[in-house]
Ligand SMILES: Nc1ncnc2c1ncn2[C@@H]1O[C@H](COP(=O)(O)OP(=O)(O)OP(=O)(O)O)[C@@H](O)[C@H]1O
C-alpha cells in the first residue's frame with residue numbers, strides 16, 4: 001500500500017516570475033502525522049500549501065494523496081475531498097452570501113440529507129462562536145471573525161488531511177488558546193495536519209518540522225532540535241517562543257524553556 | 270498634531286439582521302508625538318474606530334477633529350491585499366506621495382526609503398503587489414503608509430503575517446520616525462508584545478466601548494479585567510507579574526519594555542549573587 005501523502009521532487013515556478021516558488025521538495029507522511037512547515041516571509045510556505053491541496057499543479061515532480069496525483073484532473077476531484085485548506089487570507093476562500101450559507105456550501109456538495117447538513121452547520125456555528133453572525137455577509141466580518149469562519153468552513157468537511165496557513169493570525173489571545181486546544185483534540189483523534197507558520201511556538205507539539213528557505217526544504221527534524229539551535233532558527237526568519245527568547249537574553253542556558261511556567265520556575269526556584 | 274474624537278458611535282445595518290453597534294460613545298484625545306496601543310477582543314470595534322478616525326467611515330453620531338501639525342492622518346488597513354491596485358510595488362507605494370503633490374524626485378526617494386524601512390527584498394520592488402507572499406504584501410502596505418509622511422499614523426494589526434526580521438524592521442522604523450518627527454501613533458493589535466515595545470498608553474476597547482484608558486503599568490493592576498475578556502499582558506509583564514505573585518522581590522507594574530528588562534535583569538543579577546529563594 002502506498003503511503004497516504006507524498007511530495008516527490010515537487011517544484012513550482014510562478015508563470016512569468018524569475019523567483020522559484022518551491023524547489024524540489026520531498027516528503028512522505030504517515031496518517032495521523034502533525035507536520036509543521038516553518039520559514040521566513042517569501043520562503044515558499046503558502047506556495048507549498050497550495051501545491052499540497054491541488055490548487056497549484058507542480059511544474060515538475062508530483063503530489064500524491066492515497067496514490068492519486070494532483071496533476072490529473074479526474075484524480076483531483078478525489079483529492080479535493082481528502083484535503084481541506086485554511087488559507088492565509090480568509091477572504092480568498094469565501095463564496096457564499098451569509099456565514100451560514102458559507103459553512104453549508106462545502107457540506108451540501110457531499111451529502112443530500114438536509115438533516116445532516118443542518119446539524120453539521122449548527123455545530124460549526126457553535127464551535128467557532130459564530131451563531132450571532134449567521135446571517136452576516138462573510139466579507140463584512142471583522143478580521144478575527146473571518147478567520148474563525150474560515151476554520152469552521154474546513155472543519156465541518158472533516159477532511160483526511162487539514163492544511164492550515166497561519167491559522168492563529170487575527171485571533172485574540174482567548175481564541176488562540178481555544179483553537180490551539182481544538183487542533184490538539186483533533187490530533188489526538190488521529191487527524192493528519194500540516195501547519196504553515198513562521199512561529200515555532202505554534203508547532204512545538206508537531207511530530208516533525210520542515211524549514212523552508214528560498215523555496216527549498218533546508219532542514220527537517222523534531223521541533224525540540226530547532227529550539228536547541230536558536231541562532232540558526234532566527235537566521236531562517238523563524239520566531240522563537242517568547243519564553244525561549246527571554247531565557248536566552250537572561251543567560252538561562254539550562255534547561256531549555258518554551259513557556260512562561262517553565263521560565264518562572266527556573267527564575268524563582 | 271492632535272486627534273479629538275467626541276462621543277463616536279457607529280451603527281452598521283446588515284440586510285435581514287438587527288443593527289450592529291460597533292462603536293458606542295467613544296471619546297478620545299490623541300496627542301502628537303505619543304504612541305497608544307488599541308487592545309480588545311475580536312469584533313470589539315478596533316478596526317471600526319481606526320477607520321472612523323481616518324475618515325473612511327462617517328460616524329452615525331459624534332465627531333472627529335484633527336488639529337494642527339503637518340502631514341495627513343494615514344491608516345494602514347488590516348487586510349493589506351484589499352487596498353492594492355497598482356501594477357508594481359513601486360507604483361503602489363508611490364501613489365500616495367504623488368497625490369500629495371511631492372516632486373517626482375522626492376517621491377522616488379520616499380519610495381526607496383519606505384521599502385527599505387520595511388526590509389522588502391529589492392527584487393520584489395518591480396513585481397505586482399498581487400504576486401507577493403502574505404508577509405511581503407504586509408510590508409508593501411506598511412511602506413505605502415510610511416511613504417506618505419504621515420502626521421498621524423493609524424496601524425491596524427501591522428504585524429500579521431510578518432516574520433521575525435519583518436517585525437524587527439517595523440519596530441526599528443517606527444521608533445526612529447517617532448523620535449525624529451513627532452508623529453502620533455495608534456496601533457491596534459492582538460500582539461501585546463509588539464505593542465509593549467512601541468507604545469506608552471493603552472486603550473482597551475470592549476463591545477465598542479472604551480473600557481480602560483491607561484498605561485502598561487496601569488494595565489498590570491487591571492489584569493483581572495483583562496483576563497475576563499480573554500486578553501493577555503505582554504510576555505515580560507506577565508512574567509514579572511507571576512514572579513511577584515510567587516513572592517519574588519520584583520515589581521510587576523513596569524511602564525515600558527526597557528523598564529521591564531531592567532527590572533528582570535536586576536532581579537536575576539541579585540539571584541546570581543546568592544539572593545534568597547522562595
Ligand atoms: N501569485 C504569485 N505570482 C508570482 N510570484 C509569487 C506569487 N505568490 C507568491 N509569489 C512569490 O513566491 C515566493 C514564495 O511565496 P509564498 O507565498 O509561498 O511565501 P510564504 O513562505 O508563504 O511567505 P509569507 O510568510 O510571507 O506568507 C515569494 O518570493 C513570492 O514573492
Ligand SMILES: Nc1ncnc2c1ncn2[C@@H]1O[C@H](COP(=O)(O)OP(=O)(O)OP(=O)(O)O)[C@@H](O)[C@H]1O
Nearest residue numbers: 140142143144145281291311312313314315316317
Ligand atoms: N460593514 C459592516 N457591516 C456590518 N457589520 C460590520 C461591518 N464592519 C464591521 N462590522 C461588525 O462590527 C463589529 C466590529 O468590527 P471591527 O472590524 O471593528 O472589529 P475589530 O475589533 O477590528 O475585530 P478584529 O480583532 O477581529 O479585527 C464586528 O462584530 C463586525 O462583524
Ligand SMILES: [Mg+2]
Nearest residue numbers: 046088402403
Ligand atoms: Mg504565506
Ligand SMILES: [Mg+2]
Nearest residue numbers: 143315316347
Ligand atoms: Mg480589526
